[in-house]
Amino acid sequence: MIVPLEHILILAGLLFFLGMGGLLAWRANLIMMLVCIEVMLNAVMLVFVAGSARWGTADGQLFAIFIMALTSAEVSLALAMVVYLHRRRKTVDTDLFSEMKG
C-alpha cells in the first residue's frame, strides 16, 4: 500500500469533522446540512475502503457500495422532504421547524 493507513484515517477524520462543523454552522439551511452529511458519510466510506485495502478483504468495499446506495436513497428522500417543507413554510431554516418538540 503506497499511502499509509494513518494518513487516510487522518484525512477521513478531517473530512468527518469538517462535515460536522459545517452541519452545525449551516444549520440555517437544510440543503447545506444535507451536503455536510454527505461529506461525513464520505469520510466514513473512505475509512471502509482504506481498511479493505489495508487488510485485503472485500467487506469494506462492499460496505462502501452499500453506503452509496443508502445515501442516494436518503438524499432523494430528503430533498423531496425539503421541497415539501419549503412549499409549506417558504423557508428551509431548521430552527423554525420545532413542532415535534417532546
Place this chain on the structure above:
Amino acid sequence: MHLYLALILLLPLLGGLYNALLGRLLPRRVGEAVACGVIWGAFCCAVLACVGFTGPVRVEFGSWLAAFTFQAPIALYLDQLSLSLTLMITFVCGLIHLYSVGYMQDDPAWARYFALLNLFVFAMLTLVLAENLPLLYLGWEGVGFCSYALIGFWYTEEKNATAGRKAFITTRIGDTAFGIAIVWMYQLSGSVSITHLNTMGALVPAAIVTTIGLLLLAGAAGKSAQLPLSVWLPDAMAGPTPVSAQIHAATMVTAGVYLLARMFPLIGSSDTVRAAIALTGGITAFYAATCACCQRDLKRILAYSTISQIGYMVLGVGAGALTGATFHLLTHAFFKALLFLGAGCVITALHHQQDIFRMGGLRTKLAAVYWPFLAGALCLAGFPLTGGFFSKDAILGGVVAQGGPLYGGLLLLGLFTALLTSFYTFRMVFVVFHGEQGHSLPPGPLPLIMTLTLVPLALLGLCGGLLNLPAYLGYQGLLDGFLGSIPGFGGVEQPPHADEIALQIVAATLSLTGLGLAWSRYTGSRRAETLAREEAGQPGARFLLNGWYLDSLYWVLVINPFNHLARFLWKRWDEAGIDGTLDGLARLTARLGGLPAAWSSGRVATSLFGLAAGVCVVLVYLVWVTLS
C-alpha cells in the same frame, strides 16, 4: 321509683329534642307549651318520687360503658341530697321556663332557645342523679355546653360569642382536672360508682386523697366560678336574662358545690383539702362581694353576688357544714333566680337598659317587680328571719364549730362579706328603685307571666328559713333531719346554742348596718351627690369595677404569652420553618428539572449539538482508553 326517675330525665330530653327537631315546623305556642310542660311534668314526677321516698335507692336502666372491669352503667342514685336538688331544679327551672315565654316573646329563635333550655335541665338532672362519675361527667359537660350555647345565644354580636367561648374555655380547665380525678379514682379503686368510692376514704393513702381532693376542687372552681377561675361568670351575663337566672344563679354554678358535697366522704378525710376548700370559698366570697359594691351593670352586680354566695357554700363544704351548704344552695337558688328574673323585668321594661345609674324611681312604676325584688334582696342581704339569713348563718355556724386560727379568720372574713353583701344589695335596690327617675323613656309594659313567676319565688325565698330552723328553737331542722343520714352530712358538731344565737345577732347587726349604710348613701339628699361621684369613678372603684383586674392579669399571664407562642409557632415555626424548607426543596427540584427541559425545545440545532457532543465524548473516551 323506676318510672319516676326515668320520666324525670326523659321528659326534659324529649322536650329538648322536640323543640330542636320539630319546633320550627309547628306553631310557637305548641313549642312553648311542650318546653314548659315537660319541666313541670318532671317536677310532678319529682314530687311523686319524694312522696314515695323511703330511703336511698339505686336504679339501673342499662349498660352504657363497659370494657373489661370498667363498668359505667346508666344508673341513677336517689338519696335525700339528690332528691332535694331535683325538686329545687325542676321547680325553679319550671318557673324560669314560664318566665321565658314572656321574655322571649319577640325573639324569632325561640325554638333553639327552648331546646337548649330543656336540654340544660336534662343535663343538670343527669348530673345530680348520676350514680357513677362518668355519667355525672356527662351531665357536667352537658350543662357546660348548654351554658356556652345560651351565653352566646345572640351570637351575631361578637361580644356575646366571645363571652360564650370564654365561659366554655375557662370551665374546661376545671373539667380537665375533674376528668383526671375520675380516671385516678378508677385506677385506685377499680370502680367509678360514687357510693362505692365514698366508702374508700380510709383505704386510700392520705397524700393521694389530698391530690384527688384538690383536683375535684379545681373542677368545682371552674364550674362554680370560684377563684381563680371565676372570670367567666360576670361575662356570662351576655346571654338572655332567664338564662342567667337558670344557669348562672340557680342551678349550674351550684354543680361544683354539689360535687364537693357528694364526694365529701372521700375527700373530707384530708384536712388539707378541707382547708383549701374553705379558703377558696371564703376568699372568693369576699373578692366577689367587694367587686359587686362598685358595679354599674345590674346583671353584673347579681353575677358577682352569685360568685360570692357560692363562695359561702364552698366555705360551708370546707367547714364540713354540708347541710348548711345545701340549705344555702336551696335558698340561694330561690332568691337569686328571683333577683335575676326581677332584673330581667326591669331591663325589659326600661328597653334593655342595664346601667343602674340610668335607672331610679321605679318603686311606684314597677311595683309588681319592686316588692318581689325587695324580698329577694332581703334574702340575699341576710336580713333577719329571711331564708338567706338562716342559711348563711348555718354556714357561719359550721365555721365557728371548726375553731382554730384558719377558720377563725375565715369567720371574720365571712362576717365582713356579709356586711358588704348587705351594702351592695341595698345599693342596688335603692339606686334602681328609689330616688327620682334617671332615664328619659317611661317603663314599657311587661307580660303578666313575667311578674307572676316572681311571686312564688319571693315566698319561697322569704320563708326558706322554715326548711331548716336553727336547733336552739328546740326541735331538729327539717333539712338536718332529712339529710342527716347521708354519709358526710350527719354527725357534724353543732356550735353551742349560745354561740349560735350570738352569731345570729352579729349577722343581723351586720346586715342592718349594711342596709343603713346603703340607705344613708343612696336615698334622700345625699343620693345625687353619691351617684355623681360614683359615676365619675375613682381609682379604687375602678379597681373593683374591673374585678380586681383579674381579667387583665390573665391577659398578661396566660393569654398574651399564649398568643405570642401561637404566633411564633404559626409564623416562624410552621410558615417559615416547615413550609419554608419544603417550599425550598420543591423550588430546587423544579429548577433542576428545568435544566434539561431546555434541550427538548424540538429545534433540530439542539439535537445536532447533542450529536456533536456525543461524538466528542466518544472520542475523548477512546483517546483516554488508548493512552492509558
